[in-house]
Amino acid sequence: MIVEAGHFALILALFVAIAQSVLPLVGAARRNVGWMAVGRSAALTQFALIATAMAALMYAYITSDFTVLNVVQNSHTDKPLLYQITGVWGNHEGSMILWVFMLSLCGALVALFCDNLPAELRARVLAVQGMVGVGFLLFILLTSDPFIRVFPPPPNGEGLNPVLQDPGLAFHPPFLYLGYVGFSVSFAFAVAALIEGRVDPAWARWVRPWALFSWCALTIGIAMGSWWAYYTLGWGGWWYWDPVENASFMPWLVGTALIHSSIVVEKRDTLKSWTVLLAILAFALSLVGTFLVRSGVLTSVHAFASDPRRGVFILLLLIVVIGGSLMLYAIRAPNLKGGGLFAPISREGALVLNNVLLVCGCATVFLGTLYPLFLDAIGGPKLSVGFPFFNRTFVPMMVPLLLAVGAGPLLAWKRGDLAGALQRLWAAFAVALVVIAGCLVVTQGTHVLSLLGIALAVWVFAGAAVEWAERVRLFRGAFADSLTRALHLPRAAYGMTLAHMGVAVTVAGIAASSFAVENIQLVKIGGDIPIAGYTLHLARIEKVPGENFTADQAIIEVRRDGVQIGAMYPERRFFPLQQQTTAETAIRTNFLADLYVALGDPDHGAWTVRAYYKPLVPWIWIGAVIMAFGGMVSLSDRRWRVGVATGARGRMLAQAASGD
Amino acid sequence: MRKLFYLLPLLAFMALVGWFALALRPSYNPQILPSAMINKPAPSFDLAPLNGGGNLSLAGLKGQVALVNFFASWCVPCREEHPILMHLVEQEHVPLYGIDYKDRPEDARRILAQLGDPYRLVGMDPDGVTGLDFGVYGVPETYVIDKTGTIRKRFVGPLTAEALRNELLPLLKLLNAP
Numbered sequence: 001m002i003v004e005a006g007h008f009a010l011i012l013a014l015f016v017a018i019a020q021s022v023l024p025l026v027g028a029a030r031r032n033v034g035w036m037a038v039g040r041s042a043a044l045t046q047f048a049l050i051a052t053a054m055a056a057l058m059y060a061y062i063t064s065d066f067t068v069l070n071v072v073q074n075s076h077t078d079k080p081l082l083y084q085i086t087g088v089w090g091n092h093e094g095s096m097i098l099w100v101f102m103l104s105l106c107g108a109l110v111a112l113f114c115d116n117l118p119a120e121l122r123a124r125v126l127a128v129q130g131m132v133g134v135g136f137l138l139f140i141l142l143t144s145d146p147f148i149r150v151f152p153p154p155p156n157g158e159g160l161n162p163v164l165q166d167p168g169l170a171f172h173p174p175f176l177y178l179g180y181v182g183f184s185v186s187f188a189f190a191v192a193a194l195i196e197g198r199v200d201p202a203w204a205r206w207v208r209p210w211a212l213f214s215w216c217a218l219t220i221g222i223a224m225g226s227w228w229a230y231y232t233l234g235w236g237g238w239w240y241w242d243p244v245e246n247a248s249f250m251p252w253l254v255g256t257a258l259i260h261s262s263i264v265v266e267k268r269d270t271l272k273s274w275t276v277l278l279a280i281l282a283f284a285l286s287l288v289g290t291f292l293v294r295s296g297v298l299t300s301v302h303a304f305a306s307d308p309r310r311g312v313f314i315l316l317l318l319i320v321v322i323g324g325s326l327m328l329y330a331i332r333a334p335n336l337k338g339g340g341l342f343a344p345i346s347r348e349g350a351l352v353l354n355n356v357l358l359v360c361g362c363a364t365v366f367l368g369t370l371y372p373l374f375l376d377a378i379g380g381p382k383l384s385v386g387f388p389f390f391n392r393t394f395v396p397m398m399v400p401l402l403l404a405v406g407a408g409p410l411l412a413w414k415r416g417d418l419a420g421a422l423q424r425l426w427a428a429f430a431v432a433l434v435v436i437a438g439c440l441v442v443t444q445g446t447h448v449l450s451l452l453g454i455a456l457a458v459w460v461f462a463g464a465a466v467e468w469a470e471r472v473r474l475f476r477g478a479f480a481d482s483l484t485r486a487l488h489l490p491r492a493a494y495g496m497t498l499a500h501m502g503v504a505v506t507v508a509g510i511a512a513s514s515f516a517v518e519n520i521q522l523v524k525i526g527g528d529i530p531i532a533g534y535t536l537h538l539a540r541i542e543k544v545p546g547e548n549f550t551a552d553q554a555i556i557e558v559r560r561d562g563v564q565i566g567a568m569y570p571e572r573r574f575f576p577l578q579q580q581t582t583a584e585t586a587i588r589t590n591f592l593a594d595l596y597v598a599l600g601d602p603d604h605g606a607w608t609v610r611a612y613y614k615p616l617v618p619w620i621w622i623g624a625v626i627m628a629f630g631g632m633v634s635l636s637d638r639r640w641r642v643g644v645a646t647g648a649r650g651r652m653l654a655q656a657a658s659g660d
Numbered sequence: 661m662r663k664l665f666y667l668l669p670l671l672a673f674m675a676l677v678g679w680f681a682l683a684l685r686p687s688y689n690p691q692i693l694p695s696a697m698i699n700k701p702a703p704s705f706d707l708a709p710l711n712g713g714g715n716l717s718l719a720g721l722k723g724q725v726a727l728v729n730f731f732a733s734w735c736v737p738c739r740e741e742h743p744i745l746m747h748l749v750e751q752e753h754v755p756l757y758g759i760d761y762k763d764r765p766e767d768a769r770r771i772l773a774q775l776g777d778p779y780r781l782v783g784m785d786p787d788g789v790t791g792l793d794f795g796v797y798g799v800p801e802t803y804v805i806d807k808t809g810t811i812r813k814r815f816v817g818p819l820t821a822e823a824l825r826n827e828l829l830p831l832l833k834l835l836n837a838p
Contacts (some may be wrong), residue, residue, distance in 0.1 A: 242736070277669060334666050570716045
């Protein structure tokens with residue numbers, strides 16, 4: 001009954017979405033206030049309906065209702081409650097429900113909190129959101145319906161892939177989707193602006209918080225995925241340039257470009273058509289990413305073609321959404337008037353450089369991900385592209401980008417003084433040089449490329465610090481004066497400083513990964529493995545029962561200079577239902593380095609133990625969290641809440657908007 | 661001219677759509693590869709073993725219906741396939757031989773130690789020459805070689821439970837029938 005209610009709510013949501021995509025648009029064209037207002041109520045209704053559908057599906061999972069095919073295929077009564085819940089989005093159909101849920105959530109947020117938006121713009125934005133919703137709801141209902149019943153119901157479900165039964169992976173998709181879907185709002189704003197034919201600083205102010213919000217969610221989502229890969233896969237790797245990872249990385253790169261270029265639109269009223277294009281591309285890549293991953297075209301083209309109905313529908317949806325918006329762009333963008341001019345060496349110039357490099361980086365990743373598949377489809381040779389390609393193309397592109405990150409914020413708008421900026425950065429230079437000299441001494445001239453990476457990280461970090469010090473005029477006058485300035489600095493400025501420092505931290509973590517050491521050995525109980533000054537003593541192996549698995553748990557004593565300083569418990573888990581074994585690594589961290597141990601197979605009374613010592617590796621994710629936190633801080637800036645058009649001025653602007 | 665510039669994103673996207681459409685055409689199935697080797701004698705090989713013992717050679721396989729599986733430690737789908745291989749060996753007692761394709765031996769040993777070693781014998785093909793002779797596109801690939809040393813079937817990509825049930829096991833039964 002509840003399942004049918006959910007199904008019904010989903011169908012109803014489709015009709016509401018159709019109304020939401022048509023009426024406000026017509027209303028905006030005809031200046032019919034009543035029709036425009038439909039957008040708001042429709043967005044809220046759609047959210048309520050999809051939330052109902054989502055809750056119904058979740059209910060079916062929690063109660064293990066095996067009359068629902070989707071639950072049968074992906075759940076089991078022995079599964080822990082947490083994974084019964086997260087199992088909802090651990091499969092294609094359910095994840096699509098999560099997708100539209102997030103989409104309707106964003107729509108509802110626009111409807112609720114964008115009071116200061118001109119009525120036409122809001123109506124159009126909500127209409128575009130509605131259209132995206134129609135596409136997705138149709139896709140779910142026609143090809144990927146999670147509410148299909150099965151009769152007779154099997155006694156139990158088939159379970160969830162053991163690899164997915166992990167907290168890191170359980171919450172990775174919601175964040176990723178929030179990021180993907182959040183870009184639908186900036187996309188909707190871009191399309192609405194193209195329809196209206198007007199992009200101005202006010203528009204950028206409305207778009208930017210949404211882009212920032214999605215970017216933060218995506219940053220966290222990607223970091224979670226990479227962290228999961230690090231601690232689960234048992235090899236100590238954290239990024240594989242895997243098509244699935246690339247699919248989330250591409251919107252992130254373009255999203256990063258978008259949050260930077262929208263600053264230029266907001267402050268200088270220029271780079272308009274470019275920013276609009278980025279907003280469209282960020283969402284287009286999110287769509288291509290979700291779909292290609294979900295439909296399996298990236299991992300094996302066969303899975304995509306195996307359900308031709310799904311594949312064809314996806315293609316049509318992409319054509320309508322992306323093709324339609326790009327067509328609109330081709331028609332309308334040439335008429336967007338550029339605003340302020342600027343010299344190549346200026347804040348705008350630095351941001352353009354940032355954009356060019358990020359977009360080129362994205363194009364490289366795109367090519368590396370899709371080219372092999374493209375070649376395959378036209379009957380060419382099969383090839384795979386891996387680390388070497390990305391290391392040789394993408395990584396070098398990031399070097400000038402990082403150099404610019406250090407110097408860019410110190411340049412003035414319109415016409416900057418590079419020499420002056422570099423002069424003010426002497427401290428950053430000095431710190432970077434000292435750190436490098438220190439590292440060179442310690443490493444004795446090896447790992448030159450890693451040192452270059454660390455130097456860049458120090459440069460970016462010190463550059464951000466110098467920029468902040470300049471703003472508060474630290475050491476230039478009275479300390480009290482600096483303190484007052486620091487307190488009155490807008491949150492957006494702090495956001496930038498934090499985010500750039502986060503980049504530095506992540507880059508340092510990445511660069512230091514080549515200093516890792518490993519020791520892989522077959523050890524007997526009571527044996528020792530020396531690594532990086534520690535001794536790992538395999539004390540014993542115990543059988544530990546889990547909820548739906550049994551585990552061999554190693555008790556490994558960590559010793560330093562003969563003194564025990566802790567214990568680590570890596571496991572091998574066996575899931576009888578799926579006949580699958582997973583490795584549960586043990587990680588001991590002091591935030592400067594990780595000691596990482598994975599337990600391998602037993603072999604005649606001895607066990608394979610893989611031990612790694614990885615300096616600075618936690619910084620990769622700490623940096624990502626700092627970046628996202630910086631984004632949040634920037635998001636809390638007063639100017640987004642105040643907006644540009646409130647009170648009397650807002651009404652005036654709204655009138656002006658409806659008057660032309 | 662300037663307007664054309666704004667058309668570029670659309671054109672690029674249309675090219676992409678063209679490719680997707682090509683990949684979706686019903687006749688296109690990347691799993692079916694030109695199988696010039698089917699029903700031909702398997703290319704001969706003689707590979708140094710990964711874990712001691714004798715060399716893995718075609719001559720050594722003769723007289724039985726054997727499976728030859730190309731794998732590598734760096735290959736993710738191989739991990740996906742691994743439980744199926746274990747099942748094949750443990751439940752169906754199929755003679756399975758591995759060829760470690762373009763890999764470092766220590767890495768291969770490590771992954772087999774971690775996941776379990778389903779192979780009777782593993783030969784090393786570090787530069788992929790044997791793979792080239794077989795026409796391997798990418799790992800994993802699995803070949804069924806009959807008693808006379810003729811290739812009878814080729815599986816591209818990870819073996820699935822379905823392929824096992826519907827294709828591989830019936831074929832093995834047929835070939836093993838006296």
